[in-house]
Amino acid sequence: MFESFPFVSVVHILVVLVAPPLLPGVINRVKAIFAGRRGQPLLQTYYDIVKLIRKESVLSETTTWVFLFGPVAAVSTGLLAALLVPLGNASAPLSFEGDLILLAYALALGRFFTMAAALDTGSAFEGMGAAREATYACLAEPALFLGLIAIARLTGGLSLDGMLGPALLHGWSVAAESLLLVLISWFVVLLVENCRIPFDDPNTHLELTMIHEVMVLDHSGPAFGMVLYGASLKLFVFSALVVRLAFPVRTGSEPLDWIVVLAGTIGVAVGVGVIESTLARLRLTSIPALLTGAGVLSLFGMILALVH
Amino acid sequence: MTSHALILTSGLIAMASGFPALVLPRSNAVQALTSLILLAGNAAGAFAVRGWWMEGPTPPLAFPSPFDGLSVGIAIDGVSAAFLVPVLLVTSLASIYGLGYWRQSEHPENGVRVGLFLGLLSGAMTVIVTARDGLMFLAGWETMAVAAFFLVAAEDHIRETRMAAWLYLAASHLATLCAFGTFLLLYAINGTYEFVPIRETGTAASTALVLLALVGFGTKAGIMPLHVWLPSAHAQAPSHVSAVMSGLLIKMGIYGLVRVAMLVPDMPAEWGLFVLAIGTVSAILGVAFAVGQHDIKRLLAYHSIENIGIIVMGLGLALVGRSVGNPVWTLLGISGAILHVWNHALFKSLLFLGAGSVIHGAGTREIDRLGGLGKRMPVTATCFLIGAVAICGLPPLNGFVSELLIYIGLFRVATGADASTASVAALAAPGLALVGALAVACFVKVHGIVFLGAPRTPEAAKAHESSFVMLGPMAALAACCVVIGVVPLAVAPILDVAAAAFTGGVAGPASLAESAPLAAISGVAGLFAGFLAAGALFLGVRGVGRAPRSLTWDCGYAAPSARMQYTSSSFAETLVHLFSWALRPETHRPAIKALFPDDAHFESHVRDTVLEKALFPLTRGVLWLFSWARYLQAGNLQASLMYILAVILFLLLWR
Numbered sequence: 003m004f005e006s007f008p009f010v011s012v013v014h015i016l017v018v019l020v021a022p023p024l025l026p027g028v029i030n031r032v033k034a035i036f037a038g039r040r041g042q043p044l045l046q047t048y049y050d051i052v053k054l055i056r057k058e059s060v061l062s063e064t065t066t067w068v069f070l071f072g073p074v075a076a077v078s079t080g081l082l083a084a085l086l087v088p089l090g091n092a093s094a095p096l097s098f099e100g101d102l103i104l105l106a107y108a109l110a111l112g113r114f115f116t117m118a119a120a121l122d123t124g125s126a127f128e129g130m131g132a133a134r135e136a137t138y139a140c141l142a143e144p145a146l147f148l149g150l151i152a153i154a155r156l157t158g159g160l161s162l163d164g165m166l167g168p169a170l171l172h173g174w175s176v177a178a179e180s181l182l183l184v185l186i187s188w189f190v191v192l193l194v195e196n197c198r199i200p201f202d203d204p205n206t207h208l209e210l211t212m213i214h215e216v217m218v219l220d221h222s223g224p225a226f227g228m229v230l231y232g233a234s235l236k237l238f239v240f241s242a243l244v245v246r247l248a249f250p251v252r253t254g255s256e257p258l259d260w261i262v263v264l265a266g267t268i269g270v271a272v273g274v275g276v277i278e279s280t281l282a283r284l285r286l287t288s289i290p291a292l293l294t295g296a297g298v299l300s301l302f303g304m305i306l307a308l309v310h
Numbered sequence: 311m312t313s314h315a316l317i318l319t320s321g322l323i324a325m326a327s328g329f330p331a332l333v334l335p336r337s338n339a340v341q342a343l344t345s346l347i348l349l350a351g352n353a354a355g356a357f358a359v360r361g362w363w364m365e366g367p368t369p370p371l372a373f374p375s376p377f378d379g380l381s382v383g384i385a386i387d388g389v390s391a392a393f394l395v396p397v398l399l400v401t402s403l404a405s406i407y408g409l410g411y412w413r414q415s416e417h418p419e420n421g422v423r424v425g426l427f428l429g430l431l432s433g434a435m436t437v438i439v440t441a442r443d444g445l446m447f448l449a450g451w452e453t454m455a456v457a458a459f460f461l462v463a464a465e466d467h468i469r470e471t472r473m474a475a476w477l478y479l480a481a482s483h484l485a486t487l488c489a490f491g492t493f494l495l496l497y498a499i500n501g502t503y504e505f506v507p508i509r510e511t512g513t514a515a516s517t518a519l520v521l522l523a524l525v526g527f528g529t530k531a532g533i534m535p536l537h538v539w540l541p542s543a544h545a546q547a548p549s550h551v552s553a554v555m556s557g558l559l560i561k562m563g564i565y566g567l568v569r570v571a572m573l574v575p576d577m578p579a580e581w582g583l584f585v586l587a588i589g590t591v592s593a594i595l596g597v598a599f600a601v602g603q604h605d606i607k608r609l610l611a612y613h614s615i616e617n618i619g620i621i622v623m624g625l626g627l628a629l630v631g632r633s634v635g636n637p638v639w640t641l642l643g644i645s646g647a648i649l650h651v652w653n654h655a656l657f658k659s660l661l662f663l664g665a666g667s668v669i670h671g672a673g674t675r676e677i678d679r680l681g682g683l684g685k686r687m688p689v690t691a692t693c694f695l696i697g698a699v700a701i702c703g704l705p706p707l708n709g710f711v712s713e714l715l716i717y718i719g720l721f722r723v724a725t726g727a728d729a730s731t732a733s734v735a736a737l738a739a740p741g742l743a744l745v746g747a748l749a750v751a752c753f754v755k756v757h758g759i760v761f762l763g764a765p766r767t768p769e770a771a772k773a774h775e776s777s778f779v780m781l782g783p784m785a786a787l788a789a790c791c792v793v794i795g796v797v798p799l800a801v802a803p804i805l806d807v808a809a810a811a812f813t814g815g816v817a818g819p820a821s822l823a824e825s826a827p828l829a830a831i832s833g834v835a836g837l838f839a840g841f842l843a844a845g846a847l848f849l850g851v852r853g854v855g856r857a858p859r860s861l862t863w864d865c866g867y868a869a870p871s872a873r874m875q876y877t878s879s880s881f882a883e884t885l886v887h888l889f890s891w892a893l894r895p896e897t898h899r900p901a902i903k904a905l906f907p908d909d910a911h912f913e914s915h916v917r918d919t920v921l922e923k924a925l926f927p928l929t930r931g932v933l934w935l936f937s938w939a940r941y942l943q944a945g946n947l948q949a950s951l952m953y954i955l956a957v958i959l960f961l962l963l964w965r
Contacts, residue, residue: 055852059857060860061857061858061859061860062861062863063859063860063861063862064682065762066691066762068684068695068762070846070849070854070855071846073845074842074845074846077841078841078842078845079838081841082838085837096830096837098827099718099826099827100721100826100827101827101830103714104705106743107704107746110702110704110750111699111704111705113750114699114750114754117758118758118762120758121757121762121763121876122763124681124762124764124870124872124875126874126875127864129763129875129880130876132754132876133755133881134884136747136750136881136885137751137884137885139747139750139751140747140748140751140888141888142747143740143746143747144740144741144743147739147740147742147743148736148740150721150739151721151724151736154725155724158725160718160725219863219865220863223852223854223857224849224852225849225854228849290884305733308724308729308732309729
């Protein structure tokens with residue numbers, strides 16, 4: 003897997019390292035436009051991360067090494083996942099049979115340590131956030147996998163490269179209804195995995211109702227910078243998955259393919275911004291119903307792919 | 311000495327390991343001697359396995375018998391070897407751990423007993439997995455079952471322990487009865503007790519054989535809903551015994567299922583799909599029940615049910631592959647199942663030993679009475695964390711490898727089979743994903759509430775780290791979890807041989823190294839380790855580790871107390887609610903009647919639904935039904951004489 007390391011892989015790695023923090027900026031800009039404000043600069047997340055890295059930090063007396071391992075694991079697993087998703091016209095830097103399972107499980111590993119770091123502070127708020135994250139992930143994971151099965155069945159591939167490549171275009175031509183259901187379901191999974199409205203409001207000021215933001219309340223300085231970067235990486239990975247599912251097209255021109263994917267992820271961020279501006283956050287108790295709904299959509303998509 | 315004779319010797323030495331202590335004075339030194347004899351026996355077993363691996367197949371060690379068809383024999387084959395490795399390793403480590411955990415001087419009344427029956431149990435398992443016929447198998451099986459009963463009942467002055475032991479004994483008898491039935495049917499069909507494949511299948515006898523095996527071995531393995539004995543037995547036994555029971559004893563049920571599957575080579579594909587389906591259901595419900603537990607050992611016991619479900623999923627996949635003649639599915643299924651047997655033996659015994667260390671150090675099994683132990687027991691906490699990540703199936707540890715094999719197999723069936731076969735696999739794979747996510751929720755909860763945060767009770771605040779005798783075995787198991795997870799190619803040859811033995815020598819076209827991305831896993835693990843090191847280095851360079859310390863920022867609250875932390879029950883509340891249709895949680899909440907309510911307390915329990923809601927009512931019904939029979943037995947001599955007279959009269963008149 004490492005024997006051929008072409009130029010596109012270098013491009014892929016650079017894009018993965020640099021692009022992700024742009025997406026939260028896009029979302030915030032869209033929300034600002036909807037609210038009639040000028041809004042933060044598009045590059046605000048980059049400024050935040052740089053500023054945090056230069057700041058000092060304070061640690062809680064209760065915490066152990068697990069608390070600092072959380073952000074490290076979140077960034078590491080996010081990078082690993084981002085190297086598995088095909089972006090441009092060539093295959094992803096890491097690609098093998100069954101890499102789709104590694105993608106899901108790498109993100110789960112990041113989640114494991116983010117939640118462990120939250121519990122390490124001994125704060126009830128952070129425990130609450132961790133419990134919610136754990137619960138909603140249980141409902142999102144089957145929806146993701148049902149979609150993966152549908153795509154694998156339609157394309158015959160077991161690696162993300164094969165599944166989200168030209169074979170998927172054929173899948174769209176023969177079973178568009180199945181893939182459309184999976185696409186909707188995956189977009190819902192994107193929203194919950196990245197703690198966006200209607201599941202979680204990253205801008206709320208009430209810790210009692212948060213999910214992701216409350217888990218990282220105690221992180222500060224460089225560690226919090228890593229948390230922000232890790233979160234944007236995760237958003238980027240899910241956006242890229244949704245984009246590749248929606249547009250498995252290969253234009254034939256290498257730069258154009260990259261532009262399509264990057265423009266697509268920005269498009270997804272715009273979509274998230276529109277949803278955040280037009281929808282209210284759901285009550286926490288009704289979130290499971292929506293997630294189950296997403297799972298059922300994926301299930302129908304999978305059944306349509308099976309009988310196709 | 312041939313390797314077959316050597317393995318039998320090893321089993322006998324292990325069985326005998328506890329007998330010298332019966333006549334010697336009761337002391338820690340004699341306990342160490344017991345352990346040493348067991349280790350010697352297991353070392354002999356390891357040499358036997360190595361010898362078998364070097365010299366290849368040899369004729370089994372057979373004993374002459376005066377009766378036809380009653381020969382008994384011992385031999386190692388690929389499947390035996392695959393089960394022998396964890397048996398030899400985990401019993402040795404558990405025995406060493408026991409020297410610190412269950413010291414003779416601290417347990418004068420049952421130390422000798424535990425050592426004696428642990429040895430018997432270890433040796434019996436060696437006999438089971440090398441037996442070449444039904445009789446030898448049953449001899450080992452019953453020895454194992456009875457030895458485990460005495461181990462569960464070690465602390466028989468506690469009422470719960472006696473209840474757990476009786477429940478185990480009853481379930482164990484059901485399993486033994488079904489195992490007897492299985493091998494009697496084998497004799498009826500083949501005319502011998504030897505493990506020779508049945509040629510005619512589809513007959514009533516062979517169907518009954520498979521069903522009996524499924525119930526009997528399924529009870530031992532703890533497949534839902536036959537698992538009822540498992541949670542209380544694992545919770546009440548001494549922790550190193552729980553480790554052996556959960557890591558190995560229930561795997562003997564899996565071994566029985568695999569062996570019977572080898573005896574019936576021509577199964578319809580539907581049976582494989584059925585096994586796959588019960589495995590999935592067992593895995594999901596097992597982990598769902600685990601989420602609701604607040605006793606650390608009961609929680610781990612329910613995770614055994616989950617992992618047995620995952621192993622059974624792999625077995626079902628292999629059966630489907632064998633029926634439809636797809637060697638890759640068979641290979642992925644059986645090697646995934648067997649590797650998960652290894653992995654579960656490693657990380658679950660690690661977790662039980664870790665739980666034992668917590669109980670030893672803090673004096674309670676209640677998760678909600680612990681907290682902050684990571685600071686006072688750093689080695690235990692780190693080992694437990696490795697076990698927790700491994701059992702969740704997360705990369706880069708061993709659980710991920712075996713689950714990946716099963717996942718790839720399921721995806722291959724879902725993409726390659728006809729719609730009806732594919733549909734079962736296409737539901738099983740998301741089922742496994744659900745299991746994984748629930749396991750993450752559960753182990754974040756256990757590790758977070760027990761080892762992280764602040765101590766919830768004074769006992770937890772005074773907890774002490776365990777001795778090297780206890781930490782050493784845990785570190786060894788943790789190292790095994792890492793090695794298999796990072797270099798899975800190292801175990802691939804053994805799995806290939808086991809898979810070839812499973813398919814009856816008809817080797818598949820491909821080896822595991824070609825059918826699964828095992829080399830890629832190592833590469834990814836290396837890359838990931840690099841990322842982690844870079845991240846840690848970055849934080850280190852920025853001096854984050856030496857940052858000033860302060861209170862947890864609890865949204866400005868300046869006087870947080872340990873009791874304000876989230877508990878395991880509150881962490882699991884939403885999930886328990888989502889699964890309440892199966893878990894039937896019992897909650898006792900205060901009713902607020904007055905304007906200024908009195909002191910109140912809240913309780914919530916998730917009991918075993920099958921046991922409490924189905925089995926106990928059923929037994930009560932049966933007892934009621936037969937209560938009329940008690941009238942006949944009034945204990946009155948005249949009445950009994952009258953019964954005899956009545957029967958004699960009846961017989962005379964009837965003739």
